[in-house]
Amino acid sequence: MRLRDYMHINVWLLPILLVLIPVILILFGSAFMTTPSTYYMTILNEGWSVKHGDFEVENAALKNLDIGTANTNDIVVISRLIPKEEVPSACLMFRSIQAAVTATIDGKVIYSYGDDYALRGELIPKHFNVIPLGDISEVGGKRITITFRVYEDNAFSGLSEVYYGNRNDVELAYIQKKRLPFFIGGFLTLFAFLLLTLSSYLYMYHGHDLSLIFSSIISFVLGAYNLAFNDIFCFISDNEVYFCLLEYVTLYSVPFAIITFLVSSHPELNTILNKTLIAINALFPIITLALHLFKVVHINNFVSTLHIIALSEAIMILPQLVLNVAKRYNEQKKSPEFTPRTSDSVLVLGLVIFIICSVVDIIKYNIFKFFVAGGEVSVDINFMTIGALCFVLCLFVFYFYHGIEHINSIYMKEHLEGLAYTDSLTGLMNRAKCMQYMASVQGNFALISLDMDNLKTVNDSLGHQEGDRMLSSFADILKQTFAGSALIGRTGGDEFLIAIENPVKGTCEKLIDDLRSRIKTFNQTEKSFNLSTSCGFAYSDEVSEKDANNVFVLADNRMYEEKESHHASKIDRFVNDIIGSSLHGKGGEADHA
Incomplete structure (x- = not known):
């Protein structure tokens, strides 16, 4: 299934999530689930x-x-x-x-x-x-x-x-009363550890993409800050100093986690300006924590500074991201796999929701603290909590869509490479792919050079259609015999090349015997032509420096030696047939006389 079709089928999941999750959260946070007091x-x-x-x-x-x-x-x-x-x-x-x-x-x-x-x-x-x-x-x-x-x-x-x-x-x-932030904060924190486990595995075994690691950091700092701000940790633990510091450190780390994720997942944002912002955001929690621990300035005094930094960076980063998404969107419109719903659009949606919710809570925090009766203790971060949940869910959907797009790009790449490197008649690798392989192969390997006999004779006597069927039949037998080999290719009209990596002693001999056995079986049922081939093989340890070209030359020379031997054998059989027929004719006449 192509990306466009897959996205059309599954994209409805996003709006359902964005509608269903808030409904569930409203119900979860309502008095509907409240347990009455036992006493008073x-x-x-x-x-x-x-x-x-x-x-x-x-x-x-x-x-x-x-x-x-x-x-x-x-x-x-x-x-x-x-x-x-x-x-x-x-x-x-x-x-x-x-x-x-x-x-x-x-x-x-x-x-x-x-x-x-x-x-x-x-x-x-x-x-x-x-x-x-x-x-x-x-x-x-x-x-x-x-x-x-x-x-x-x-x-x-x-x-x-x-x-x-x-x-x-x-x-x-x-x-x-704190059921909603407790639920969301706990979910985000647990989700962060799941993402960290997955991202660590992918980083070690499947490349160097750090964006998933920073996604787990985003989920953790948002979840931990939500729990700390709502006093969940202080309520269930006596280690209040630690959790007080955790509240401020996680809050101060939010801009760093988000901007680093954006830069790591969008290389076009990897500019000097954004690298500078990353450095500032990385140093901010470290410096404020150091000043606090050395009793120079307490860490709580930098909240307003963070608000200014975060709002300023949102104004700088968000337009860059939107412009780059729009640019990529316009480029993808020309693709046959174009779909208006992309992973980047989901990410931008989640980020915009989170930024808007955070700005609302920042404004609300400062208004309540300095201007409104009830003061700071009346402030909650419910908007930021919901925004954080939506953002993390959009991150999840982003990776879901991004994975589909990545798989699709790999498929398209392999498809195009297949067109470029596949012999259209036999389905084997063509000469260009064989040469590319020869230039890159290293280690222990073996090459088998094959020449199919009698192609010209079949073309001349039975026509090129039968000659093409002869080639296809021979190629099918090669695929069966050498299944699992590193390369099965057609280098020319009736010439073929097999590459085997990490062979053991006798591998080539055994495979060639199997090939001849399969050809013999084929010839027993084929009525138009008979298949036969000349083979030569060489192991990489038979030549100096294990150079692929030298190994091929050795295998090819051995193939031609066998071909000459077959040719001489055919001549001998032809001469013997003529001589035998002549002697048989003379003897018959003598007997008759």
């Missing part, structure tokens, strides 16, 4: 007293509260009465961002976190603060005060939701 769980949004510098408010809702941006040395204090509902293993759970936390009940400290990081000059990671309340009958109705001490500029804006209830119910509620 609620979000304490109302009734808080909040103070941040000169800002102070009573009986406020945290979700809609605009406290401004918290900077170094700022202190944010929130407090409210603890609910009186009797809940087994009751607790409060909330998230803190780059801030130390202290919780008190009626002035008594019951919980603290983060000051040890600040004393060491380290970045305080995001943290899920879980405050066990013990016996509700003793603390219910009392005032809990939570103090955030900020050690970073632009650390956070807005206050996290505070969950109250049974600890298992609280944790289950949070996991269910």
Whole structure:
């Protein structure tokens, strides 16, 4: 099946994927799949007293509260009465961002976190603060005060939701709320390892194409960043410092992974400008991580810089890619295998979706952090998450279509080479292919030179049609006898060449005996002509330097020696027949007399 027909049959998979996947994700992220609480769980949004510098408010809702941006040395204090509902293993759970936390009940400290990081000059990671309340009958109705001490500029804006209830119910509620990013992030991460395994195998055994490796890197950094940003790692692990760094390093590596993939998969993008961008993108996460580890500047301070770099590079790279795809599209329109749906068009579609979704989330992040009530804690990256999934799926479809195109190009190349190097009458390799093989063969090999007898006689007496059938019949026997040989070719009218690689001693002799046996069997049923051939062979170790031309000359000389022997034998038989007939005639006359 040709590429055009195959694409027409299978291209409907792409729009179905692009429609079906979002529908599934919407259902997956909806309340339809939410498990109800076993005991009791609620979000304490109302009734808080909040103070941040000169800002102070009573009986406020945290979700809609605009406290401004918290900077170094700022202190944010929130407090409210603890609910009186009797809940087994009751607790409060909330998230803190780059801030130390202290919780008190009626002035008594019951919980603290983060000051040890600040004393060491380290970045305080995001943290899920879980405050066990013990016996509700003793603390219910009392005032809990939570103090955030900020050690970073632009650390956070807005206050996290505070969950109250049974600890298992609280944790289950949070996991269910993050079900969609957890699913997509987990899928992208696992898919990355599958791609890495496949790409490593293909790189080692089938060439030096690095694009699939960079595809796995794209899938990993997008998946890992999605999980880290949504606090999945911090929620299930105590190693928050590592996963905090993972969040920023993966985020800072996204531009590098994407632009490197584009350059490796599209050689026309391999320009000095793009190589410079690759170098900048590669150094960015390395330098920021080094500055962080040496406590020069914390890694969180470079997010805005990344946004500027990423947007600038998207403006530079995307038009190049689109123009090159359009150029290739116009060139392919002239091909008989042209199809309007190509692997590049799928890739561009996925990249455009991802860039648009990422730009939306970047704009949303900065607006919420600096200008909107609720602040940074209200921000999600759902657009980028969906965009990342669509992009990775388009990468998968890209390789699917690209594989079809590659197979098709190989088929066309082999077909054209077949036309150029195949003898049209016999289907064997022609003289040009034989000469090409002779020029490239190395190692141990053997050549067999054959000359089919009586072709001219058959052409002259029975006609060229029978001569052509004689050649075709002989070629068919050669194909059967020497199946698996490196070369079976017709070098001239009635001359043939066989090449055998890595032969063992006696290989040529055995094959020639088999050839003569097959010819004998053929002649028993053929009524128009008889096949016969003269053969000569030589092994590469019989000549100095294993030169193919010298091996051929030796084999050809031996073939002509056999041909002369056959010719002399025919003359002897002809003379004997004449002499025998003469003697028989004279004897008959004498007897008769």
